[in-house]
Every structure is written in structure tokens, then in C-alpha cells.
Amino acid sequence: MVAALTAFWPDKPENDWTYTGGFAIACGALAVAIAVAAFAGVRFAAFQRLKRLFPWLFALALFLAAWEVVTAKLGLLPLPFFPPPQAIVEVVIDDWGRLVEGIFASARLLATGYLIGATVGFVTGVAIGWSRLVGYWIHPILRFVGPLPATAWLPLAFFVFPSSFSASIFLIALATGFPVTVLTWSGVAGVKSAYYDIARTLGATQRFLVLKVAIPAAMPHVFVGLFMGLGNSFAVLVVAEMLGVKAGLGWYLQWAQGWAAYANMYAALLLMAFLCSGLITLLFRLRDRLLSWQKGLVRW
Amino acid sequence: MVAVIASDHAARGSTLTLREVSHRFDLEGQPLPVLDRINLQVGRGEFVALLGPSGCGKSTLLRLVAGLDTPTAGSLVTDGREIEAPDPSRVVVFQDPTLYPWRTVWSNVALGLEARGLLRTHRGRIEDALRLVGLTGFANAYPHQLSGGMAQRAALARALVNDPKLLILDEPLGQLDSLTRIAMQAELVSLWQRSSFTALLVTHDVEEALLLAGRVIVLSHRPARIKAEVVNSQPYPRHRGDPHFVELRREVFEQLGLDEAW
Numbered sequence: 183m184v185a186a187l188t189a190f191w192p193d194k195p196e197n198d199w200t201y202t203g204g205f206a207i208a209c210g211a212l213a214v215a216i217a218v219a220a221f222a223g224v225r226f227a228a229f230q231r232l233k234r235l236f237p238w239l240f241a242l243a244l245f246l247a248a249w250e251v252v253t254a255k256l257g258l259l260p261l262p263f264f265p266p267p268q269a270i271v272e273v274v275i276d277d278w279g280r281l282v283e284g285i286f287a288s289a290r291l292l293a294t295g296y297l298i299g300a301t302v303g304f305v306t307g308v309a310i311g312w313s314r315l316v317g318y319w320i321h322p323i324l325r326f327v328g329p330l331p332a333t334a335w336l337p338l339a340f341f342v343f344p345s346s347f348s349a350s351i352f353l354i355a356l357a358t359g360f361p362v363t364v365l366t367w368s369g370v371a372g373v374k375s376a377y378y379d380i381a382r383t384l385g386a387t388q389r390f391l392v393l394k395v396a397i398p399a400a401m402p403h404v405f406v407g408l409f410m411g412l413g414n415s416f417a418v419l420v421v422a423e424m425l426g427v428k429a430g431l432g433w434y435l436q437w438a439q440g441w442a443a444y445a446n447m448y449a450a451l452l453l454m455a456f457l458c459s460g461l462i463t464l465l466f467r468l469r470d471r472l473l474s475w476q477k478g479l480v481r482w
Numbered sequence: 483m484v485a486v487i488a489s490d491h492a493a494r495g496s497t498l499t500l501r502e503v504s505h506r507f508d509l510e511g512q513p514l515p516v517l518d519r520i521n522l523q524v525g526r527g528e529f530v531a532l533l534g535p536s537g538c539g540k541s542t543l544l545r546l547v548a549g550l551d552t553p554t555a556g557s558l559v560t561d562g563r564e565i566e567a568p569d570p571s572r573v574v575v576f577q578d579p580t581l582y583p584w585r586t587v588w589s590n591v592a593l594g595l596e597a598r599g600l601l602r603t604h605r606g607r608i609e610d611a612l613r614l615v616g617l618t619g620f621a622n623a624y625p626h627q628l629s630g631g632m633a634q635r636a637a638l639a640r641a642l643v644n645d646p647k648l649l650i651l652d653e654p655l656g657q658l659d660s661l662t663r664i665a666m667q668a669e670l671v672s673l674w675q676r677s678s679f680t681a682l683l684v685t686h687d688v689e690e691a692l693l694l695a696g697r698v699i700v701l702s703h704r705p706a707r708i709k710a711e712v713v714n715s716q717p718y719p720r721h722r723g724d725p726h727f728v729e730l731r732r733e734v735f736e737q738l739g740l741d742e743a744w
Contacts, residue, residue, distance in 0.1 A: 376580045383548050384594035384644060385570035394596070398584045475584045479626050 269445040270452065277446060280434065285453060287429035288419060291347065292461075295354025296415050300408060303359035307366025307407070311400070312392055324363060332357035332418045336425060346426035350419070357418040358411035362404070369403025370396045402476065405469045412465060416458050431457070495527035495680035496561045496571065496647035498547065503556035505542055506705075515705040516542050519556070522699065522708070529674055529681045531691035533734065534701030540684040541577075543706070544652050547682060548574045560648060570594055573646040577653040579637035581625035587612070587636050588621040594644040611639040614673065631662035642673070649674075651683040655690065667693055671718050688734050692727060693720050700737040710737040 249267055274281065309316040310324070332353045343349035373396050381395050423432025431454045438446035500522040506515040516539035524530050532540050545551045546558055549568040558565040560572065573594070581590045591608050595601045612618050615635040625633055634654060641649060651670075655663045671694055674681050685691050691698045692714050700710040712734050714720075720727060 374580070376576065376578065377582065379550055379574070380576070380580050380640075381593065381597060382550065382568040383570070383572065383574045384597050384640075385568070386597040390597050395582070398582070401584070473584075475624050478624070479583060 263444055265445040265448065270449050273443075273445045273449040277449075281431075281449065281453060284429065284431045284434040284450065285457060287427075287433075288423065288431045288454075288457065291350055291423070291427065291430060292354060292415060292419050295351040295419070296358050296412065298351065299355030299358030299415070300362050300411060302355065303362030303407065303411065304366050304404060306359070307363040307404075308370055308392065308397065308400075310363070310367045311370025312396060324360075328360045328364065332360075332414065333421050336421065340426050346422075346428070350422035350427050353418050353422055354415045357414035361410035361414065362407040365403045365407030365410070366400060369400030372403070373399040401473060405465075405473065408465060409462070412461060420454070494647070494678045497526050498522070498524040498648060498680065498682070499559045500547075501557050501559070503543070503546065503553050503558060504705075505539070505546060505551075505553045505555075517546075517553070518705040518707045520706065520708060524680060524682065527678045527680055528697065529683070529695045531683045531685060531695035531698045532701060533685060533688065533691045533698050533738075534706060535703055535738070536686050538701050538704050539706040540686075540701060541652055544574065544650050544682065544684050547648075548572055548650055550574075570598060570644045571646055572648045572650060573641040573644050574650040574652060575634075575637055575641050575654040577656045579625075579630075579633040581628075581633055581636055581640075583625050586622050586624055587617060587628070590625065590636060591639045591643050593640055607643050607645075608639075611643040614642060615639045615669070629662075631658050631666065634658060634666065638670075638673075642677070646679050648680045648682065651681060653685055654683075656685075656687075663690075668719060670694060675718065688731055688738070689722060692730055692734065693722070698734060700734060712737070 246267055306320060310320050335353055335356065339349040339352055340346060343352060377395050377399060378391055381391055386395070419430070420432040420435070423430040424436045427433060431450050434450045435447055438444070438450060500520050503517055503520040504515070505517040506513045508514070520543065532543065534540050542551070546553050547565065549565045549572065552566070581587070582593070588608060591611055592601055595604050595607065609618070612621055615638050617632060617635055617639060620628065620632065625636070628636065634657075638654070655666050658666060667690060683691065683694060696714060698712040698714065699708055700712065701707065702709045712730060714730055716724070716726060
């Protein structure tokens with residue numbers, strides 16, 4: 183496989199060469215780097231793991247090549263809407279200041295809202311799951327208000343809150359908080375009563391039962407809630423940025439579209455995809471650390 | 483571990499008195515009596531077995547002794563004090579080992595010490611308890627990596643680490659295969675002999691009751707009443723084929739109403 187890849191790979195840059203120098207050189211450099219890695223892989227164990235990625239890299243190269251061909255080379259797709267890849271690279275290079283600013287604005291908004299929502303949701307979930315009294319009062323509210331999409335609050339939030347930033351934080355926290363609350367609650371409520379019996383006969387206090395029995399036992403559920411919350415928060419983030427906040431990738435997306443700058447739009451989309459998938463990966467890592475005890479119990 | 487316990491407690495094991503204990507459950511509005519005026523006196527360091535058909539209320543009785551539930555009527559007294567709530571001096575080993583899957587064997591055993599804030603000062607006891615049940619090499623294993631017998635040993639270690647005065651055993655060997663079961667029965671006896679806590683064993687296995695206990699209390703069908711008491715004063719280790727043992731076993735089966743089948 184490695185040999186086949188090395189044979190095919192260098193073909194592509196030649197293909198691109200005549201069109202945009204910079205892009206082609208970058209592609210060529212990448213191809214050469216991967217080819218070198220492929221050769222090295224025969225000898226060094228460290229590169230062996232990269233082997234798994236080769237079919238994907240190959241497919242990616244084919245896709246880029248096809249994209250290049252149908253846009254820049256043959257012009258099969260209408261131009262302002264479907265720019266060639268080098269146009270996107272150009273945007274990233276020329277407009278990086280605004281894009282980086284956008285990433286930071288989005289990340290700040292998302293992080294604040296998500297952390298607030300997750301924390302509040304977690305605490306509420308534990309409280310509902312643990313205390314009958316809290317459950318009595320919070321549960322109906324949750325039932326009634328929870329299923330409402332957070333975006334439905336948008337018009338209200340934007341005039342109730344002093345700034346669009348705080349309104350967006352509220353919305354993101356709301357979108358995150360609901361699934362986290364419900365799943366934490368169901369996790370805590372579903373803890374086997376035998377676990378409590380054991381701890382009680384060993385002299386556990388209420389505090390110990392909550393912190394050391396209920397919460398760890400509920401953690402797998404909590405993580406499902408955290409994942410769902412993260413997904414929801416992305417959606418709300420983009421909507422909030424498109425409609426109210428004057429910064430961030432969502433706003434950039436809207437702005438670019440307004441100027442018919444489609445290359446900028448694709449660049450922002452691409453960056454957003456990286457941001458979101460990066461955060462999901464981060465959450466997966468956290469789960470793997472905290473719930474490593476589940477290995478062997480469930481399909482990992 | 484043994485030395486630690488011995489030096490800590492000159493008076494080992496607690497007494498247990500049950501006076502006219504009755505209990506009933508509410509089943510869809512219908513009262514379901516499970517225990518009917520149980521009277522029982524257990525001496526310091528005694529090993530008593532409660533034997534009865536399944537579903538007769540044996541486990542309910544143990545939950546009352548553990549303090550997990552309160553009886554509908556009557557009183558339970560240990561060492562002169564009424565049992566009102568669970569107390570680490572009375573530890574239960576359940577039929578299901580119920581180890582916490584998110585904790586390693588070591589920290590499962592540490593549970594009782596941690597709950598009482600003694601982990602820092604009595605850390606060494608965990609190692610001792612693990613050694614006592616033969617799980618030294620498995621301190622860092624997770625419960626799902628253990629076999630049924632090993633998990634039950636870990637549960638036993640989790641109980642013993644608290645240095646109980648009364649060990650409550652709720653069919654602790656019920657889910658084990660017969661070979662592991664026989665080995666664990668012998669281990670339980672030697673643990674009891676060395677640590678000399680008072681032991682209360684619930685079982686539906688006649689042989690197990692007679693092998694382990696000095697006194698076997700035979701309970702009736704629900705609602706459970708005490709039907710008979712069989713004393714086995716044979717020295718340990720006891721042998722299943724011993725004529726006196728066989729005679730006792732016949733007697734117990736008779737009490738359970740199974741003499742003809744036997």
C-alpha cells in the first residue's frame with residue numbers, strides 16, 4: 183500500500199502547477215512530506231501508525247484534485263458560488279486577522295455559555311435526582327420549558343439582557359443546560375439502591391452518598407448529556423451570532439454572504455468545522471480519562 | 483489484620499437480641515406480613531445461621547439487623563443499644579457483591595474507611611484485608627475483571643476492613659459455583675475463628691448452615707416464625723460425611739418438612 187501511494191502521490195502537484203503556484207507548491211510539499219513519511223514508515227515504527235490514515239489522505243487528495251478540476255480548470259460550477267480551493271487559501275492568508283478574531287469571539291462566547299450551562303445543569307440534575315422536594319418544584323418547570331428550542335427565546339433574550347453578548351450566553355447556557363440536567367437527573371435516579379445500602383452500612387454520610395456514590399455512578403449519563411449539550415450549543419451559537427452578536431464566525435459567515443464573498447464563507451465554514459470537531463474531540467478525551475473504568479464493561 | 487483487630491478490641495464481637503420482631507410490607511395497599519414475632523438471642527462471638535425456604539423473609543430480617551429498615555413492631559438491641567440506623571460496627575455482605583464498578587478493588591475495600599474519614603490513619607488495613615481474602619495481586623483491578631468468587635472475596639474484604647463486631651452475611655456464597663463455594667465456606671470459618679466477630683448468616687443451604695454455624699435457626703414459610711433451633715457443637719473443620727453431621731442434617735431437613743423427599 184505504501185509503495186502504491188508513493189507512486190501515485192507526486193502526480194497531483196503537476197496537475198495543479200499550471201493554475202495556482204502557491205497552492206500547488208503547498209500540495210506538492212505536503213505530498214513529498216507524506217511520501218517521505220511513507221518511505222520512513224517502512225523503517226520506523228513511529229510512522230507505522232500513520233499508515234492507517236493513508237487511504238483517507240489519498241481520498242482527500244482525489245477530492246481536492248476533482249474540486250480543482252471542476253472549478254478552476256473546467257469551470258463546470260458557477261463561479262461566485264463555488265470558488266476553487268486556492269481562493270479559500272487566499273482568504274485564509276489575506277483575511278486571517280478577522281478570522282482569528284472571529285474564532286476567539288466565538289470560542290469565548292461558546293466556552294462561557296457552555297460552562298455555565300453544564301455546571302448549572304449538572305448541579306440541578308443532581309439536586310432533582312437526590313431530593314424529592316427539589317424534584318417536586320423543578321421537574322414540572324423542566325418538563326414545560328425544557329423542550330422549547332433555545333432559539334425560540336432569542337427575540338426575548340435580546341431585549342431582556344443588557345447586551346447581545348450576555349443574551350447569547352444565556353441562550354447557549356440554556357441549550358446546554360437542558361440535556362445535561364435531564365441526563366444527570368436520570369443518571370442519579372437510576373443508581374442501584376444496593377450501592378447506597380452498601381455505603382450506608384459502612385457508615386457513609388449523606389454528603390458521601392451524593393459525592394462518592396450517586397455522582398460517580400451517574401457519570402456515564404452525565405457525559406451523554408454533555409455531548410448533546412455541546413451539539414445544541416453550536417447551533418445556538420451560530421444563530422445568535424448571525425442575528426445579534428457583531429462578532430464571531432457565525433457573524434463572519436453572514437457578513438461574507440452579504441458581500442457575496444463566497445470564498446470567505448467557505449473558509450469560515452471550514453474553520454467552524456475544525457472548531458466544533460476539535461471541541462467534541464476534547465470532550466471525548468475527557469470522557470476517556472474519567473470513565474476509563476468502563477473499558478471492558480461496555481463497547482468502547 | 484488479625485493482630486490489629488485483636489489488639490484493638492479486647493471484647494470482640496457484639497451481642498444481639500431480637501424481641502418480638504414483626505415486620506410487614508405494603509404491597510399495593512395490602513399488608514404483607516413477612517416476619518412474625520421473632521425472638522432471638524445471639525451471644526458474643528457466636529456464629530448463628532438463619533435457615534429457611536427462599537422468600538420467607540430471612541433477608542428482611544438481616545436488613546433490620548443492619549439498620550437499613552426499621553421493624554413494624556418489636557425491638558432489636560445490640561450491645562445494650564437499640565438498632566436505629568446503619569452502623570459500621572455491623573457490616574453486611576450481600577448475596578451480590580455490589581462492588582462499585584468505577585473503583586478499583588483497592589478503593590472498593592477502602593470505602594468504609596473513606597466514608598468514616600479514617601483512610602489516612604488506617605490505610606494499611608486495606609492491604610491486610612486484601613491479603614486476608616487472597617486478593618493481594620488484584621488491588622488495582624476493576625470489578626469487572628474479577629471472577630464471581632474473587633468479587634465476593636473483595637466484598638468480604640470491604641466488610642472486614644471496618645473491623646466489624648457483627649458480620650451479617652446475606653447468602654454471601656449463593657452465586658458461586660460449588661467448588662469456589664466449598665473453598666469459601668472454609669475460609670469464612672477460619673476468618674471468623676481468627677477475628678472472632680459475631681456472625682449472622684442467612685442461607686437456604688442446609689449443609690452450609692451446619693458447616694459454619696454453631697446454631698442453626700430454622701424459619702418457617704412467610705410470615706417467618708422460628709420453627710426450631712439445631713445446635714451443632716462439633717469442632718471445626720467439620721466434615722460432610724461425619725455420622726453426627728449427617729444426623730443433624732436429617733434433623734434440619736425434617737424441620738423444613740422435607741424428610742420424605744430426603
